[in-house]
Amino acid sequence: MTLLGPADVRQLAARLGIRPTKQLGQNFVHDPNTVRKIVRAAELAADDVVLEVGPGLGSLTLALLEHGNAVCAVEIDPPLAAALPETVAQHTPEHADRLTVITGDALRVDLGAVKPTALVANLPYNVAVPVVLHLLATVPSLRRGLVMVQKEVADRLTAGPGSRVYGVPSVKLAWYATARQAGKVPAAVFWPVPNVESGLVGFSVHAGFEGDRKATFAVIDAAFAQRRKTLRAALAGWAGGPPAAERVLRAAGVDPGLRGEQLTVEDFTRIARQRSAGEEPG
Known part of the structure; x- marks a missing residue:
């Protein structure tokens, strides 16, 4: 050949x-x-x-x-x-x-x-x-x-x-x-x-992660759209304001003072999951 x-x-x-x-x-x-x-x-x-x-x-x-x-x-x-x-x-x-x-x-x-x-x-x-x-x-x-x-x-x-x-x-x-x-x-x-x-x-x-891909990708896009800002500020629009972003981040075990470039895909998955859980009717 x-x-x-x-x-x-x-x-x-x-x-x-x-x-x-x-x-x-x-x-x-x-x-x-x-x-x-x-x-x-x-x-x-x-x-x-x-x-x-x-x-x-x-x-x-x-x-x-x-x-x-x-x-x-x-x-x-x-x-x-x-x-x-x-x-x-x-x-x-x-x-x-x-x-x-x-x-x-x-x-x-x-x-x-x-x-x-x-x-x-x-x-x-x-x-x-x-x-x-x-x-x-x-x-x-x-x-x-x-x-x-x-x-x-x-x-x-x-x-x-x-x-x-x-x-x-x-x-x-x-x-x-x-x-x-x-x-x-x-x-x-x-x-x-x-x-x-x-x-x-x-x-x-690999087998993937437990979570909603679309929701996780929305967090990723928001975090890197303003990559120089802290997550508290970068995710404000996504979460409904800086205080809401901080609440979701802390509940997910992520420091609101970090930037998106410091997070793993698992971190982003937890953030998306935490927000979804917070939106579920109690």
Whole structure:
């Protein structure tokens, strides 16, 4: 099996009349070693059904099929989606039956019939966080994932409480999964070459927390909307005033003088639960 190299990527793009666009966040990987590194870092099981978002010209798709996994590729660009089965048939005909292609937006397609267990993708930088969180919220079959994102986004997704870059993406991902940094990817392996570094983020889905996700996420959003303020002030609008915010925080065992960046996802869950309990009729 041959993977796509720099010349293959450019020739394929030229044949399809594809010009990478910033609007779709298209930066195609053209280095076989890199895509094999991504697949290794994903720690896939033999029976994993892989969801790949934004397969582009098929570099990572071929590496996933080479590994032996079934792949469901979701591609928003119709010409790329139409060409992917042909590329796979040309480079690895023995694995062509393991590929399913869905043309559409990953934020809108229905994956219920596919039941993917792993997300492995080179995600467009501008939609990386929404895509990951949306899929974790709507695809209960997902067990693990490995995504390539802008290095800055990788740092945010994997940050812990107290970190300068800890914020909404960090806490919301922690609601669903345990995340880890899984390596850097140099800009030189992409065409066109992006002006930022990329990073790999791996995650393992956990059992979750006892609580209302929507209510917990509302607390998280409120706390980080004014991240420099104390929780007593930042959650005032959410709770119905600073005194109400203080009462809820103290009842949840959280110091009202702390800031959102100092709290764990468990803390936010307790705050949301305490407010819900306080609203229940006595």
